Amino acid sequence: MSKNILWIAILAFLVSCQDKTATEPSTNTVNEQATKAPAASETPKTSSMQESAKDTAVVNKAVADKAAADKAAADKAAADKAAADKAAADKAAADKAAADKAAADNKKVVAPVVQGKQPIKQQPNPAPSEIMLKADAGMTLAKANSLTKKCKSCHATDKDKVGPSFKKIQAAYGSVNALTAVFESGFTVENRKVVAADTKWKKKAKTMTGQYKNLIQKQVQKGKFTYKELAEAIFAK
Ligand code: HEC
Numbered sequence: 001m002s003k004n005i006l007w008i009a010i011l012a013f014l015v016s017c018q019d020k021t022a023t024e025p026s027t028n029t030v031n032e033q034a035t036k037a038p039a040a041s042e043t044p045k046t047s048s049m050q051e052s053a054k055d056t057a058v059v060n061k062a063v064a065d066k067a068a069a070d071k072a073a074a075d076k077a078a079a080d081k082a083a084a085d086k087a088a089a090d091k092a093a094a095d096k097a098a099a100d101k102a103a104a105d106n107k108k109v110v111a112p113v114v115q116g117k118q119p120i121k122q123q124p125n126p127a128p129s130e131i132m133l134k135a136d137a138g139m140t141l142a143k144a145n146s147l148t149k150k151c152k153s154c155h156a157t158d159k160d161k162v163g164p165s166f167k168k169i170q171a172a173y174g175s176v177n178a179l180t181a182v183f184e185s186g187f188t189v190e191n192r193k194v195v196a197a198d199t200k201w202k203k204k205a206k207t208m209t210g211q212y213k214n215l216i217q218k219q220v221q222k223g224k225f226t227y228k229e230l231a232e233a234i235f236a237k
Contacts, residue, residue: 138232139229139235140236141236143236144232144233144234147230148237151215155169157237162204162207164194164198164201167237169194169234170235170237172194172196172197173231176231177228178193179234179235183216187208187216187217192208216230
């Protein structure tokens with residue numbers, strides 16, 4: 001029995017203790033808050049909230065402005081790029097058209113020229129490369145080579161050998177007709193232009209005089225070729 005009473009007493013004590021801890025401090029805190037809050041913290045809190053709301057509005061506006069500016073810049077960049085792309089595409093198309101036209105023109109021009117040269121040469125089947133190479137010389141390279149075959153032991157096209165190069169002879173005479181005239185008039189040393197231009201060749205004039213008589217004058221008299229053809233052969237080289 002006394003045990004039960006003791007338990008009840010302990011329980012009652014515990015319950016009363018709990019009541020105190022539960023109610024007393026909480027009342028205190030509420031009171032403290034009630035007195036402190038309106039006086040000190042809430043008024044500034046409200047203004048700071050208003051301010052922060054203002055700030056937020058300002059920030060929001062700035063963000064919106066920036067977004068708008070960014071969008072405008074992006075739109076402009078896109079427009080610029082589109083314009084540049086279009087310009088590049090237009091240029092490419094124009095270039096292609098020009099290239100196509102050039103190719104077409106080329107075809108137009110080349111074909112008649114090649115065909116037109118054949119009757120002038122009076123050769124049944126001249127090699128196309130020879131036509132292209134010597135189109136303006138008036139003689140094919142093949143014919144020039146056969147006419148100057150015996151001259152080659154002493155003459156080359158670009159280099160001096162025993163005699164001056166054909167290029168040097170071309171430069172000294174300047175034209176087929178000028179060289180033809182000197183051949184026709186007996187190829188006298190006084191009329192030779194290379195000898196006149198450079199005295200070192202004058203010492204060798206006799207060598208060429210002998211060649212002229214055998215390889216040129218005699219052959220022309222036999223009707224193998226004309227002086228003009230021989231001169232053309234030298235200018236075709
Ligand atoms: C044995 C060597 C020799 C042979 C072959 C020879 N020449 Fe020459 N030729 C010379 C010499 C050397 C000269 C330089 C002297 C001179 O100009 O007269 C010369 C000069 C010339 C000149 C320049 C003449 C001048 O002074 O203006 C002509 C053009 C020429 N030869 C044409 C020919 C032709 C065309 C042939 C072949 C049909 C030929 N020669 C064969 C040795 C030769």
